[in-house]
Amino acid sequence: MSDYYKKEDLGRFGDVAKGAPELYAKFRAWYDDAVSASGALSKREKALIGLAVANALQCPYCIDAFTTKSLETGADLDQMTEAIHVAAALRSGSCLVHGVQMLGHHDTVSM
Amino acid sequence: MAERFAQVLRRHDRFPLKARSLETLQVNLGKLCNQRCHHCHVEAGPERSGPEDNMDRETAELVVATLRGHGFGTLDLTGGAPELNPNFRYLVREARALGCRVIDRCNLSVLFVRGQEDLAGFLDSHAVEIIASLPYYTRGRTDAQRGKGVFDQSIRGLQKLNELGYGQQIPGRERVINLAYNPAGAYLPGDQKELEADFKRRLFDDYGIRFDSLFVITNQPIKRFLEFLEATGTTDAYWNKLEAAFNPLAADAVMCRDQISVGPDGRLYDCDFNQMQGIGLSGAKRHLRDLDASLAHRAIATARHCFTCTAAAGSS
Numbered sequence: 001m002s003d004y005y006k007k008e009d010l011g012r013f014g015d016v017a018k019g020a021p022e023l024y025a026k027f028r029a030w031y032d033d034a035v036s037a038s039g040a041l042s043k044r045e046k047a048l049i050g051l052a053v054a055n056a057l058q059c060p061y062c063i064d065a066f067t068t069k070s071l072e073t074g075a076d077l078d079q080m081t082e083a084i085h086v087a088a089a090l091r092s093g094s095c096l097v098h099g100v101q102m103l104g105h106h107d108t109v110s111m
Numbered sequence: 112m113a114e115r116f117a118q119v120l121r122r123h124d125r126f127p128l129k130a131r132s133l134e135t136l137q138v139n140l141g142k143l144c145n146q147r148c149h150h151c152h153v154e155a156g157p158e159r160s161g162p163e164d165n166m167d168r169e170t171a172e173l174v175v176a177t178l179r180g181h182g183f184g185t186l187d188l189t190g191g192a193p194e195l196n197p198n199f200r201y202l203v204r205e206a207r208a209l210g211c212r213v214i215d216r217c218n219l220s221v222l223f224v225r226g227q228e229d230l231a232g233f234l235d236s237h238a239v240e241i242i243a244s245l246p247y248y249t250r251g252r253t254d255a256q257r258g259k260g261v262f263d264q265s266i267r268g269l270q271k272l273n274e275l276g277y278g279q280q281i282p283g284r285e286r287v288i289n290l291a292y293n294p295a296g297a298y299l300p301g302d303q304k305e306l307e308a309d310f311k312r313r314l315f316d317d318y319g320i321r322f323d324s325l326f327v328i329t330n331q332p333i334k335r336f337l338e339f340l341e342a343t344g345t346t347d348a349y350w351n352k353l354e355a356a357f358n359p360l361a362a363d364a365v366m367c368r369d370q371i372s373v374g375p376d377g378r379l380y381d382c383d384f385n386q387m388q389g390i391g392l393s394g395a396k397r398h399l400r401d402l403d404a405s406l407a408h409r410a411i412a413t414a415r416h417c418f419t420c421t422a423a424a425g426s427s
Contacts, residue, residue, distance in 0.1 A: 011351075042305055071294065073301040074309050076252060 010061040044073035051080055052087035116417050123359040127410040128368070128417075130381075135370035137187040138174055139383055140196035141165030142375075145224050148257045150293065150336040152387050155191040165191075166375040171198035173377055173399050175205040181402060187370070189216040189383060194230055207237045214240045216291075219268035220261050231268075235275040240287040242326065243269070246295045248313040256295040269320045278321040293328040297345040299352060299423055300327035329353070329426040331384050331419045353418040361425030367411050373399055381411045382420075390414060 017024035035050060036043065047069040054062030070080050120126035142159035159165075178186060186206040193199050193215060206213050215234060222231050234241060245265055246256050253262035269288070273279060277288040290310060294300050307325035314320040330336045332349055340346040372380040377399040380386040391397050393412045396405075420426045
């Protein structure tokens with residue numbers, strides 16, 4: 001698996017524009033505003049959300065980038081770890097809640 | 112690499128970088144310090160007590176004569192721990208008598224060194240402005256960078272200074288204390304305003320501490336911090352970050368444009384970082400005794416580490 005991900009590839013993210021430059025430009029404008037700019041949420045809050053999502057998605061590039069961003073915006077290890085727990089809890093919760101669907105189908109087909 | 116920074120300045124129509132005033136005389140009193148911080152660009156420590164590393168009385172008197180003769184508005188005292196130099200209090204008294212603003216770059220733990228029990232009172236009685244280093248408002252990150260026990264001493268130091276009026280913004284009795292934040296690792300500092308708000312909230316809520324402003328300082332990839340980068344394999348990535356974050360507006364506002372730096376032996380430099388890298392002034396005037404008004408518009412000697420002070424929003 002480690003052969004598939006190279007740290008230096010994150011720096012080449014912009015190369016993805018080659019096949020569809022206008023779409024990439026739109027993505028970039030939206031991404032930078034949504035992820036990096038202060039708005040109703042502070043830069044640190046966004047960085048921690050990004051870190052949590054990165055872990056939920058298991059994207060190694062995003063995990064590295066948002067770990068750094070969280071540190072830069074003044075988050076500490078305790079806050080970053082809690083954020084990951086939020087993501088982990090939601091992922092497991094979303095798995096477990098589908099048990100309700102299981103129960104429903106179970107009750108339909110069972111005597 | 113010096114050419115590369117110069118090339119970037121040229122690209123932004125800012126070459127050569129030139130001074131614009133001699134407002135501040137920044138004096139490095141030496142490498143003696145009661146701490147041995149992991150990021151220190153001075154490589155200061157308790158063992159650096161020799162005469163070759165610290166300013167003597169003759170040079171300190173030359174500093175006072177320079178203040179008197181050249182109308183500097185500010186004397187900025189740094190080190191090591193400048194307070195541990197025997198000439199520190201002499202410089203403060205003389206500079207204040209001349210009406211100079213005096214800044215003390217204080218590590219806070221020095222307030223509790225034996226023999227310095229009256230230091231806080233001395234700073235207060237001369238209305239010295241303090242810039243105190245505090246990399247974070249929790250123990251773990253601060254001590255990891257500055258040494259075990261430093262955070263607790265820093266908090267006690269800040270509380271002691273608050274009791275004297277520092278950071279309380281009392282009308283007619285201003286006692287200014289600013290904090291200096293620098294990242295405890297291989298990353299750039301975030302937004303100064305957001306960090307300041309965070310520090311103010313947490314230090315007040317947790318310890319009842321007040322301060323005036325938070326300055327952010329980017330770690331220079333030289334000396335001890337460079338050793339850390341090399342040990343963690345992050346040197347190239349850190350340099351890339353600095354260079355990619357070059358901000359021409361930060362270049363316009365760099366400290367060296369309004370100050371001149373003096374080493375413990377009286378030699379002149381554009382800044383403390385150039386001093387530690389052994390990069391003297393560009394021209395022939397190399398010592399404090401040669402200082403004259405022409406240095407107010409000198410071309411500044413630049414090198415690759417100048418990317419640090421010109422990254423993002425700049426470094427205080």
